[in-house]
Every structure is written in C-alpha cells, then in structure tokens.
Amino acid sequence: MEYDSCILEPFEHLARLTAEERSLLAALEENPRTYPPDTLLNGSGRHQKSFFTLTRGWACALRILPDGQRQILDIYLPGQIMGLREMGHTQPPGEFLALTEVTACPFPGDRLQEVFQASPRLGQLFFRILAGEQSMLIERIVNIGRRPAAGRLAHFLIEMHVRLKFRKPDFELPLSQSVIGDALGLSSVHISRSLGQLREEGLVRMEGRRVQILDLDGLAGLAGFSRDDLTAGAL
C-alpha cells in the first residue's frame, strides 16, 4: 500500500516542477484516509465543503434526483482531485462515492487558495487540469446526447482505456453494470444487453471485471470517431 504522491503525476505531465511546488502539492495529500467500497465521502463529518485527493482506488461524483434516479457525473482515478469545480462556489457540495476501497485525502478549500497564492504557476496548471476535465465532460455530453447504447458503451470503454494510459489491451474495470448505466444514462439491464452485443460482434471480451479490447478500431467506429482522435485526447 504505497501512498506515493499520486497527485504530482498529472502536474509533472504538464510541466517541470520546482521543489517548492512539489511540496505545496504534496501537502494536499498528507491526511490519507481509507474508505470501504460504497461509502459516501464527506469531509470528516463537519458539513464544511471539503476536497479530496484520490490516491488509491476508484471513486465517482454523482447526483441523485428527487425521483431516486442517479446520474454519475465523473469517474475519478488515483491522482485526481475531487471537487475542483466547487472552488469559490457557494453551492451545495457535490457527493462523492467510493466505487472500490479507496484511499483519499480530504483537505479544506482554503488550502487550495493558499496554493494559488503561493505559486501562480501552479494556479495555471490547475487551470489547465480543470480545462482538461471539462473536455472530458464535453465528450460525455456528446456521448449521452447523441449516441445509441452500444456506441455509448464503446466510447466509455475507450475512454477508460485511454485514461488508464493504454497500458495493455486489457484492464481491470471495477464497476458494476449498474454503475456504468448510471454514468451513461442507461438502465443496468440495457448495459447487459449492449455488452452482450459488443461481445457477439467480437469487439471486446469480459470476464468478471476484466475487460479485454479485441478490436479497438471497431469500437472506435461504433463510438463515432477515428483512431486519430484517440491519440490526441489524453487525460
């Protein structure tokens, strides 16, 4: 269980950091806590708005509608900061749910302000990271708004594949079909059917929670973009 500074990774990916910048960022993950799967993360009890850096496991932001439906807004992987978009907003804090066992480090919003003060350049990097997240949200809107179920799934699988850095054609996807459905605006039953369809067409293979991509181009075609778009759009 290494709690190595995951948070640095996305920043290092954008620019070379000074020692001071690193320690500023590292300070954000000095309070690791472990949460079991299916837990709502709220900042150490008090109702004050709280942010989290995620250092291990999968989590998501979600919204629950009055009629009980869920919409998952965002899926977080280690290294991401949860709550960035609430900076300087008085709105009710978003809800975060641990999808697996998770290690996350809560910190108060003021801390971010301090970082911004101390290092304007880090502020710029935060801006770019937020902009990157926004691009992902845009993709998700296109996906949910204009693609049929199979296409949505194809797009979702590819997005996950890309976000996991193309490691290998197969990867662990610790998400129930119900969670995937709530992320894509579909019912869990229909996820099952659509996955079956992708399997029949020989595009993916799934055993348990492992996904194996057999035909990336086929998936991309279903999702409605070319292989070029893939390499361009990293996290």
Next chain:
Amino acid sequence: MEYDSCILEPFEHLARLTAEERSLLAALEENPRTYPPDTLLNGSGRHQKSFFTLTRGWACALRILPDGQRQILDIYLPGQIMGLREMGHTQPPGEFLALTEVTACPFPGDRLQEVFQASPRLGQLFFRILAGEQSMLIERIVNIGRRPAAGRLAHFLIEMHVRLKFRKPDFELPLSQSVIGDALGLSSVHISRSLGQLREEGLVRMEGRRVQILDLDGLAGLAGFSRDDLTAGAL
C-alpha cells in the same frame, strides 16, 4: 450598438478589479468583428487556435458527428469567453456557431498566457469562471442523461431564465427548435411536441421567440429541483 466591455462583468461579479486588471481584460476585446447568423467562427482565416470574447448576440459551441448529427455543447451569452477549455490543449479547436448576428473579438491563445503571467489574481478568477462553466456542464449531463423530454425542456428554460439574470418572467430566446433539440439531445419534432405539452399545462407561453414563464415552480418541479436550488446556482 455599444461594444461596452462585456467581458468585465463576470469578473467584477467575483471580485473588485484594479485599473491594471481591467485594462488587461479589456485588451482581449479590442478587435471586434461582426458575424451574420449561422456563421461558423474561425479565427480570421488561419487555422491557428483562436479564442473569442462575445460582446453581442448568441453563439454556441457544437460538435458534428460522423453520421451528421449535431450536439450543441454550450450556449454563450455576451460577456463570455469562448474556447477557455482549450487552453494549453493540442486538440482540434472546437467549433463555434453564431446563433444570431454576433459581435465577437477573436484573440490568440498566447494572449491569455500573457494575462496569466501579468496578473496571477486574474488567473484565479479565470479559474473560478471555468469552474462555474463546469458546474453548468454537470447540470446538462444530469439533464440529458436522466430526464424525459418535458423535464429537459423545463430545465433548459429555467437555466436560460437564470442566466439572463431573472430580468423578468419573459425574455427573448432567439433559438430555433432545431437548435434547442441539438442542445438537449432530442429531435426538433419532439421539442415542438414537448413545448406544446408545457403550454397545455399552463407552465409557459411562447409567441415567436419570446418566452413567458407562467409557473416557475411548476417548471422547476418538472425539471426535478426545488426553488432553492435556483437562487443558489447563478452563472
């Protein structure tokens, strides 16, 4: 036709600006151009990535899928900056479409970098503005993912009403039903039917492109949030 510094407004709304900060921002809208309705805005011909400040009229960001479908990603009102999320990204620039006749000021991405350098505090404000936009995108994902057509429309009308600052219960909405459909992931035909439904239920009245909200609470109920959520979530 006053091209008054619309861009300052959202910033002034967040913090008191110094004279220097104002002139930095104002420099972003020193190159006004007029575009007729239905024009694609691309930065003065060259393929270089370009941003725009919008000073008059309505515009949107959109994506066109390989099969010809459109998804409108964002609707811009005067004072907004178009393209913020592309900062520091190498992706293909987004497409912007003038929905009415429009006055917009293109400027190169480097200019933003300069602003960030010159005033870290402005950088923070940009960050908060981007965070606010992200909140709107989140709402849109919930809307498209989990609400039936009538609810989506209700939500959309309320969002517009709020963004137009609650001026009056009626306002100008210079959008064709086809545009609304492409923003909500619905067909234009279904927009027509759903609007008819809202009318029959006495929630709104529409003549031409004027919208009159007759029952805000009723609309909010359909959209699935309470009146409280309304006052909280401003632009």
Next chain:
DNA sequence: CGCCATCTTGAGGTCTATCAATTTCAGTGG
C-alpha cells in the same frame, strides 16, 4: 402575393425502460 424556413401534426417504427424470472458466482457457514 408568393417563397422559404420554421413549426405543427399524424402515423408507424425503433430504441430503451421496466418488471420479473432465472442463472451465475463469490463468499459464508455447516
């Protein structure tokens, strides 16, 4: 007055949700 885009309305078909029954599978205790 006539033209064109936009909106409306109808009919039929497709996609997805819902409900419910069954199967799978990992975890648990006998």
Next chain:
DNA sequence: CCACTGAAATTGATAGACCTCAAGATGGCG
C-alpha cells in the same frame, strides 16, 4: 467438501418514450 446466501448478470416479455418520414400550417420577407 458442499449447501446456503445475496448481489450481480442474463434473459424474456411488454410498455413507453422518442425518432423518422411526410404532409400541412404558419409566418416573416422579398
């Protein structure tokens, strides 16, 4: 080692939401 359990996944049947196609109605504008 095997039966028991509960969550998750699969499968079938039906209903509902939305789309598409196509034919009128409406309304601004030349």
